[in-house]
Amino acid sequence: MISRTAAALLAGSPAIADAHFRAEAHPYHPELRPDGYVNLGTAENRLVWDLLAERIADRPPTTEQQTRYAPLHGTDELRDRIAGLLTRLLGAPVKGDQLVVVSGATSALDAVASSLCDPGDAIVVPAPYYGAFDTDLAGRSGAVLLPTPYAEPQALPEAVEDAVGRARRDGLRVRAVALSSPCNPTGRVYPAAVLDRLLEVAARHGVEVIADEVYAGSVFGAEPFASLAGRPGVHLVWGFAKDFGLPGLKAGVLHSTDPQVLAAARAFAYFAPVATDTQALLAWLLGDPDWVDGFLAEHRRRLGASYRAAAGLLDAAGIPHLPAQAGFSLWADLAAWLPAEDFAGERALWQDLLDRTRVSVLPGEVFHADRPGRFRICHTADPATVRTALTRLGAHLTTPTPRPEGRTR
Amino acid sequence: MISRTAAALLAGSPAIADAHFRAEAHPYHPELRPDGYVNLGTAENRLVWDLLAERIADRPPTTEQQTRYAPLHGTDELRDRIAGLLTRLLGAPVKGDQLVVVSGATSALDAVASSLCDPGDAIVVPAPYYGAFDTDLAGRSGAVLLPTPYAEPQALPEAVEDAVGRARRDGLRVRAVALSSPCNPTGRVYPAAVLDRLLEVAARHGVEVIADEVYAGSVFGAEPFASLAGRPGVHLVWGFAKDFGLPGLKAGVLHSTDPQVLAAARAFAYFAPVATDTQALLAWLLGDPDWVDGFLAEHRRRLGASYRAAAGLLDAAGIPHLPAQAGFSLWADLAAWLPAEDFAGERALWQDLLDRTRVSVLPGEVFHADRPGRFRICHTADPATVRTALTRLGAHLTTPTPRPEGRTR
Numbered sequence: 001m002i003s004r005t006a007a008a009l010l011a012g013s014p015a016i017a018d019a020h021f022r023a024e025a026h027p028y029h030p031e032l033r034p035d036g037y038v039n040l041g042t043a044e045n046r047l048v049w050d051l052l053a054e055r056i057a058d059r060p061p062t063t064e065q066q067t068r069y070a071p072l073h074g075t076d077e078l079r080d081r082i083a084g085l086l087t088r089l090l091g092a093p094v095k096g097d098q099l100v101v102v103s104g105a106t107s108a109l110d111a112v113a114s115s116l117c118d119p120g121d122a123i124v125v126p127a128p129y130y131g132a133f134d135t136d137l138a139g140r141s142g143a144v145l146l147p148t149p150y151a152e153p154q155a156l157p158e159a160v161e162d163a164v165g166r167a168r169r170d171g172l173r174v175r176a177v178a179l180s181s182p183c184n185p186t187g188r189v190y191p192a193a194v195l196d197r198l199l200e201v202a203a204r205h206g207v208e209v210i211a212d213e214v215y216a217g218s219v220f221g222a223e224p225f226a227s228l229a230g231r232p233g234v235h236l237v238w239g240f241a242k243d244f245g246l247p248g249l250k251a252g253v254l255h256s257t258d259p260q261v262l263a264a265a266r267a268f269a270y271f272a273p274v275a276t277d278t279q280a281l282l283a284w285l286l287g288d289p290d291w292v293d294g295f296l297a298e299h300r301r302r303l304g305a306s307y308r309a310a311a312g313l314l315d316a317a318g319i320p321h322l323p324a325q326a327g328f329s330l331w332a333d334l335a336a337w338l339p340a341e342d343f344a345g346e347r348a349l350w351q352d353l354l355d356r357t358r359v360s361v362l363p364g365e366v367f368h369a370d371r372p373g374r375f376r377i378c379h380t381a382d383p384a385t386v387r388t389a390l391t392r393l394g395a396h397l398t399t400p401t402p403r404p405e406g407r408t409r
Numbered sequence: 410m411i412s413r414t415a416a417a418l419l420a421g422s423p424a425i426a427d428a429h430f431r432a433e434a435h436p437y438h439p440e441l442r443p444d445g446y447v448n449l450g451t452a453e454n455r456l457v458w459d460l461l462a463e464r465i466a467d468r469p470p471t472t473e474q475q476t477r478y479a480p481l482h483g484t485d486e487l488r489d490r491i492a493g494l495l496t497r498l499l500g501a502p503v504k505g506d507q508l509v510v511v512s513g514a515t516s517a518l519d520a521v522a523s524s525l526c527d528p529g530d531a532i533v534v535p536a537p538y539y540g541a542f543d544t545d546l547a548g549r550s551g552a553v554l555l556p557t558p559y560a561e562p563q564a565l566p567e568a569v570e571d572a573v574g575r576a577r578r579d580g581l582r583v584r585a586v587a588l589s590s591p592c593n594p595t596g597r598v599y600p601a602a603v604l605d606r607l608l609e610v611a612a613r614h615g616v617e618v619i620a621d622e623v624y625a626g627s628v629f630g631a632e633p634f635a636s637l638a639g640r641p642g643v644h645l646v647w648g649f650a651k652d653f654g655l656p657g658l659k660a661g662v663l664h665s666t667d668p669q670v671l672a673a674a675r676a677f678a679y680f681a682p683v684a685t686d687t688q689a690l691l692a693w694l695l696g697d698p699d700w701v702d703g704f705l706a707e708h709r710r711r712l713g714a715s716y717r718a719a720a721g722l723l724d725a726a727g728i729p730h731l732p733a734q735a736g737f738s739l740w741a742d743l744a745a746w747l748p749a750e751d752f753a754g755e756r757a758l759w760q761d762l763l764d765r766t767r768v769s770v771l772p773g774e775v776f777h778a779d780r781p782g783r784f785r786i787c788h789t790a791d792p793a794t795v796r797t798a799l800t801r802l803g804a805h806l807t808t809p810t811p812r813p814e815g816r817t818r
Contacts, residue, residue, distance in 0.1 A: 002673045003523060003524060003673070005527070006524045006676060009673070009677070010672055010676050013676065049473045053473070057471075059471075061465075067458070067465075067654070067655045068453065068656060068657045069433075069451065069453060071430065103680075103682055103683070103684070106679065106680060116411065117412055139676075139680070140677075140680060245476070246476045247477060247478045248475060248686065249684045249685065250684045250685075260411050263411075263419055264419060267415060270544065271512075271515060271516055271519050271549060271680075272512055272516065272680060272681040273513060273659045274512070274659070274684065275512070275657065275660065276657030276658065277657065277686070277687050278687050
């Protein structure tokens with residue numbers, strides 16, 4: 001028999017991770033496995049390895065010191081270098097002693113949620129949202145997430161305010177509002193004025209703000225990115241998975257100016273430290289700010305090109321999608337192709353696409369979309385493979401076939 | 410305001426970690442800082458770096474694959490190689506799919522405790538025990554640890570049985586018994602017959618066994634080490650910190666044959682993964698079994714020599730200590746030097762030793778010793794430094810000074 005927390009975690013196993021490993025087990029290859037799966041479900045940045053390879057190959061040898069015990073919330077060297085990077089990237093002063101380094105953005109989200117919330121406390125989350133928040137923010141803390149739909153970005157602060165009020169009338173203690181900014185899955189960059197109003201709402205109701213800014217360096221559109229770094233009541237998460245294309249290195253960071261939250265997060269970091277050897281590699285990567293800034297500029301350039309190519313293919317196939325200014329994905333609207341106008345219909349379409357096109361994308365239900373038919377399509381894999389996959393998807397959806405009404409699987 | 414779990418963690422901040430970083434901040438150096446601290450408080454293996462350095466320097470370059478998402482409970486390659494190592498080291502068949510790799514033995518202990526225990530459930534822990542169990546096993550799971558003294562190893566199973574009975578009469582749900590084997594802090598190797606009887610007691614009472622065998626490869630005495638690997642109801646923890654002298658690499662592993670516990674632990678591994686890059690380094694280290702076995706043999710040889718040298722210095726100074734067969738420390742008895750016969754007296758002696766000799770050792774209270782005066786003295790630092798420190802300690806304790814009665818700090 002296992003604990004209640006363990007049983008709940010197993011029942012809520014992140015759908016994103018499951019889909020990823022299923023698709024990766026039999027991957028598409030133009031010659032070796034042309035009927036393999038193309039994984040456009042995982043937001044993995046495969047556009048920049050050539051830029052990283054050379055610098056990683058030049059890493060200095062591991063020293064004795066780098067194999068010993070070190071502060072479990074990150075070495076001084078790495079925290080100071082991340083602080084320098086974030087100060088440039090977020091446009092706000094970030095100090096090394098305001099950072100807690102842990103084994104991935106997931107662990108950072110868990111650390112801040114577990115620092116703020118007792119079991120049963122509520123976190124308001126504007127929806128659609130990054131589906132793994134369900135596990136990252138609530139899986140260990142015992143918090144309850146309240147998905148909060150909003151019609152358009154301008155309406156987000158008021159939607160949050162209404163949700164806080166409703167939750168309190170229901171007897172819940174609301175501790176935080178959490179959002180990814182830029183937004184995953186929509187690729188939206190929130191206007192600064194919207195974020196300012198969100199912070200006003202949070203402050204007025206005594207609610208903390210958890211800002212997941214893991215895509216801060218992945219903005220390619222015209223809307224300027226406004227970081228919440230350093231604003232009162234804001235606890236910010238960043239990591240190396242997205243902007244640096246290093247998801248395997250499992251290094252995330254929490255930034256806060258709240259001494260209590262920092263102390264608590266350091267206590268949780270004891271359970272999720274990053275190896276000193278990996279920290280040394282990351283510190284080495286960040287050791288040359290000119291290289292870093294050049295790398296990030298080229299990353300953004302390629303990302304924009306990747307987005308425009310993918311958006312063009314969807315446009316050509318007549319598949320509607322939201323315009324994105326950031327992130328690794330398109331938020332497409334396949335409502336017209338649903339076999340039934342509900343989330344069961346969405347699941348059926350998802351399964352149909354996976355079986356018939358061998359393209360893995362994620363259905364909107366995973367992101368708590370408020371209506372069925374949305375799909376998140378990641379475009380940051382190998383460009384030729386993405387083209388193949390989106391062409392397959394487009395051809396499948398535009399082929400006039402009997403509307404698959406009544407299909408049940 | 411922070412959560413109750415966070416507040417409890419901060420209140421119970423592991424004394425071992427605190428003492429470590431205080432001592433490391435101003436370390437002794439024979440020429441550069443002769444009045445610096447010698448840290449004999451941390452069980453860190455500084456005897457084998459020369460053996461590791463060459464092999465680590467030969468690590469293959471990081472590949473693109475090693476920077477991508479991988480199974481969060483360890484790559485197949487690393488788990489299979491650890492399985493091979495543990496099969497040889499523990500003398501029982503261990504399979505890769507019975508392993509969950511996480512960011513350190515601490516995370517593995519947390520994963521198994523959180524898999525087994527709901528908040529308030531009890532874990533019986535024979536005492537003295539590794540002080541960080543208080544945080545590792547209870548800090549996040551919410552379990553309650555019940556320190557259970559025993560007079561000698563033969564009496565351990567009955568002491569556990571009595572504790573289980575007492576706890577149940579008190580209305581507690583007892584889920585597990587946890588012990589480090591070989592024993593930290595005493596350096597004892599438990600006789601196989603004692604462990605067999607402990608397993609009988611656990612099975613009879615429906616209690617799981619958490620076996621921390623991080624010192625399995627650090628046995629130098631005559632008593633043969635009997636691993637509990639693969640025995641029914643046993644969940645075993647091992648890591649690279651002790652036997653491989655790589656505490657900075659934060660890689661621990663849980664072994665179990667219980668499918669439910671394995672599934673639960675994998676769910677917790679999601680929050681504490683090891684970087685793929687570090688996993689690749691560890692897989693490289695284990696890739697040559699002949700090198701590994703030669704390394705471990707030399708590690709044990711040096712460890713035995715280190716123990717005998719340290720024991721000889723204590724003997725020469727007339728400081729009583731328990732004979733050890735394993736581990737990195739001596740369990741010394743300084744009761745004769747206590748200014749008062751209680752744990753306040755022990756703390757005063759500890760502070761006196763730290764101030765007057767600049768040698769950091771850990772008082773028995775940290776390990777839940779049942780009477781004051783015990784100290785754990787680690788001997789696995791640089792041999793000349795250990796000699797200096799133990800000579801200082803011996804000289805200070807054997808110098809006839811007025812018994813420091815009434816000192817209060």
